Amino acid sequence: MSIFISDVTLRDGSHAVRHQFTVPQVQAVAKALDEAGVDSIEVTHGDGLGGSSVNYGFASDGDYEKIAAAAEVVENAAICVLLLPGVGTIPDLQRAYDCGARYVRIATHCTEADISAQHIAAAREMGFNTTGFLMMSHMVDASKLVEQALLMESYGAQCVYVTDSAGAMNTDEYAAKFRAVREALQPETEMGVHAHQNLSLAVANSVACVKEGAYRVDASLAGLGAGAGNTPIEAFVAVADKLGWDTGVDVFKLLDAADDLIRPMLLQPVQVDRDSLSLGYAGVYGSFLLHARRASAKYGIPTHEILLELGRRKMVGGQEDMIVDVALDLAKA
Amino acid sequence: MGVKAAIIGSGNIGTDLMKKILKPSQTILEMGALVGIDPASDGLARARSLGVPAIDTGVAGLIEMDGFDEIEIVFDATSAKAHVYNAGKLREAKPGIQLIDLTPAAIGPLCIPVANLEEIGDEKNVNMVTCGGQATVPIVHAISQVCTVDYAEIVASMSSRSAGPGTRANIDEFTETTALALEVVGKAKKGKAIIILNPAEPPVMMRDTVFALTQDGDPELIREAILKRVAEVAEYVPGYRLKQEVQFDQIDSEVLVPGLGYFAGLKVSVFLEVQGAGDYLPSYSGNLDIMTSAALRTAQVIASR
Numbered sequence: 208m209s210i211f212i213s214d215v216t217l218r219d220g221s222h223a224v225r226h227q228f229t230v231p232q233v234q235a236v237a238k239a240l241d242e243a244g245v246d247s248i249e250v251t252h253g254d255g256l257g258g259s260s261v262n263y264g265f266a267s268d269g270d271y272e273k274i275a276a277a278a279e280v281v282e283n284a285a286i287c288v289l290l291l292p293g294v295g296t297i298p299d300l301q302r303a304y305d306c307g308a309r310y311v312r313i314a315t316h317c318t319e320a321d322i323s324a325q326h327i328a329a330a331r332e333m334g335f336n337t338t339g340f341l342m343m344s345h346m347v348d349a350s351k352l353v354e355q356a357l358l359m360e361s362y363g364a365q366c367v368y369v370t371d372s373a374g375a376m377n378t379d380e381y382a383a384k385f386r387a388v389r390e391a392l393q394p395e396t397e398m399g400v401h402a403h404q405n406l407s408l409a410v411a412n413s414v415a416c417v418k419e420g421a422y423r424v425d426a427s428l429a430g431l432g433a434g435a436g437n438t439p440i441e442a443f444v445a446v447a448d449k450l451g452w453d454t455g456v457d458v459f460k461l462l463d464a465a466d467d468l469i470r471p472m473l474l475q476p477v478q479v480d481r482d483s484l485s486l487g488y489a490g491v492y493g494s495f496l497l498h499a500r501r502a503s504a505k506y507g508i509p510t511h512e513i514l515l516e517l518g519r520r521k522m523v524g525g526q527e528d529m530i531v532d533v534a535l536d537l538a539k540a
Numbered sequence: 541m542g543v544k545a546a547i548i549g550s551g552n553i554g555t556d557l558m559k560k561i562l563k564p565s566q567t568i569l570e571m572g573a574l575v576g577i578d579p580a581s582d583g584l585a586r587a588r589s590l591g592v593p594a595i596d597t598g599v600a601g602l603i604e605m606d607g608f609d610e611i612e613i614v615f616d617a618t619s620a621k622a623h624v625y626n627a628g629k630l631r632e633a634k635p636g637i638q639l640i641d642l643t644p645a646a647i648g649p650l651c652i653p654v655a656n657l658e659e660i661g662d663e664k665n666v667n668m669v670t671c672g673g674q675a676t677v678p679i680v681h682a683i684s685q686v687c688t689v690d691y692a693e694i695v696a697s698m699s700s701r702s703a704g705p706g707t708r709a710n711i712d713e714f715t716e717t718t719a720l721a722l723e724v725v726g727k728a729k730k731g732k733a734i735i736i737l738n739p740a741e742p743p744v745m746m747r748d749t750v751f752a753l754t755q756d757g758d759p760e761l762i763r764e765a766i767l768k769r770v771a772e773v774a775e776y777v778p779g780y781r782l783k784q785e786v787q788f789d790q791i792d793s794e795v796l797v798p799g800l801g802y803f804a805g806l807k808v809s810v811f812l813e814v815q816g817a818g819d820y821l822p823s824y825s826g827n828l829d830i831m832t833s834a835a836l837r838t839a840q841v842i843a844s845r
Contacts (some may be wrong), residue, residue: 257798259796259798259820260732260734261748261751262690262734265795265798269796278839288663288691290712292712294715296715296716297712316737316739317740318700319700319739321705321708322711324709325830349630394756520740520744521744522738523737523738523740525736526697526736526738527695528747528749529747529749531787532747532783532784535787535811
């Protein structure tokens with residue numbers, strides 16, 4: 208069995224470093240990933256093109272500089288970008304393409320696929336290999352995911368992801384939802400798994416989804432990512448090797464990159480702890496974590512209490528502005 | 541007798557606007573016609589039952605109807621493409637007719653009644669920007685009255701149920717038009733807009749957050765300007781309110797702001813909520829309500845001139 212390894216260190220991983228990757232760091236990491244043999248390397252602000260903002264955090268360098276810098280050093284891997292309709296726009300996609308990106312994921316909340324029609328069509332037209340990315344898939348049942356995945360396929364998506372943005376799904380649930388979508392889509396439409404480590408299930412969930420037909424697996428060096436992080440790429444590839452799956456990736460090169468390049472950059476450990484486990488337990492968007500920690504420091508409300516309240520209010524990805532709003536409400540209470 | 545107005549577009553926006561014009565307390569305008577293209581639409585059925593001329597043959601039907609001569613103001617709540625066509629036909633039939641464009645076409649100047657309606661003067665086609673723009677540009681404009689706004693960013697979140705097919709099919713128009721209005725009307729050097737749809741049930745109320753970055757702003761003056769402005773908008777959008785105290789944060793180490801450059805200074809955060817009047821769609825649809833309320837206010841001011 209052949210698997211497409213989709214690295215997200217320089218995109219989802221940027222949440223963990225508050226989007227402060229520099230151009231030289233991007234080049235070093237992209238080069239190491241390319242030499243290890245990954246298929247694609249996603250390079251974008253954690254919240255996608257146009258994500259550098261007050262709401263999501265300003266990045267240290269511009270997306271386009273980083274995309275172009277990564278494209279310059281890779282020989283085999285494709286450079287990928289993420290776009291959330293409502294945050295980034297079609298002109299942003301064109302600029303990313305002009306900088307050398309060739310894969311794109313168009314991400315919406317798992318019930319809002321219809322806002323991606325224009326972006327998916329435009330991306331295909333530009334020549335991108337185009338994925339539809341259904342975020343927060345734990346919030347709806349399989350039939351809703353099937354309906355939304357079919358919409359994305361109908362707009363022209365060549366691949367659809369069932370994305371566990373909150374790291375909230377157990378293995379049985381993730382596999383069942385994945386299977387339902389896989390059965391509904393055309394066989395030639397690829398599918399991908401994007402797991403988070405909040406309940407410590409990222410590798411197990413990725414393996415389970417591959418068994419249900421996932422071809423693409425998102426993962427990152429040292430598990431760098433929002434919340435408790437993503438599927439650690441070195442661990443997933445090691446497991447895939449032992450299962451006899453063909454990833455085409457050299458696990459030891461990944462281990463060198465994880466330990467020698469990534470871990471020294473970390474501002475704080477990316478791990479399952481009180482706050483990040485709360486995300487998975489309450490089904491809260493992983494990217495809220497560091498923003499909630501800042502609000503906690505300013506308003507004196509424990510981070511996990513802010514996160515749990517955001518979950519109760521059913522906030523979705525992108526509503527980072529509501530973190531301070533919730534903290535202020537809790538401070539008044 | 542009020543000034544006669546027609547509404548093209550019998551969907552949510554057109555129907556909500558009709559209901560606002562028909563309120564007994566509203567005496568400046570009078571409903572001349574509701575115009576659609578689907579005879580079976582709910583909006584046209586409501587118009588008929590309320591005694592408003594209901595036309596199901598689009599702009600051509602409006603121009604041909606008895607009494608078209610008396611219509612002085614036409615609201616267009618169709619789509620950008622349809623508005624370009626409708627505006628051409630109406631202008632040809634009646635050169636002096638006043639058009640109020642609720643689509644993203646923006647043939648005429650962007651209009652936020654509380655901020656720039658006087659400046660716009662007697663333009664015969666004004667554009668109502670977006671719901672997010674109507675909720676947030678007034679605040680940025682108010683801050684601009686007391687300091688230089690280097691950057692303004694807004695996040696508009698609304699319930700999935702209240703976002704119609706037009707918004708969904710072309711969400712870039714929302715972000716691009718709103719960002720433009722933050723700059724052109726709000727006077728921010730650089731503007732950015734973000735829109736989020738939330739499917740929670742029961743539906744969430746429309747929320748808008750405004751972030752402004754300034755280097756020369758005095759927090760107390762900014763706070764006063766915002767409070768005054770919120771009250772001014774609430775005069776024509778009764779459900780418009782400040783949800784939290786205005787928040788201030790000092791950004792000491794420079795951040796790279798796309799389209800602006802490196803910035804250090806004051807960050808202002810304004811948390812707003814817009815509860816709809818519930819005229820047509822339920823009160824969670826503040827996004828619909830603020831759009832029609834702003835269009836109505838614009839028409840009333842123009843009609844009173």
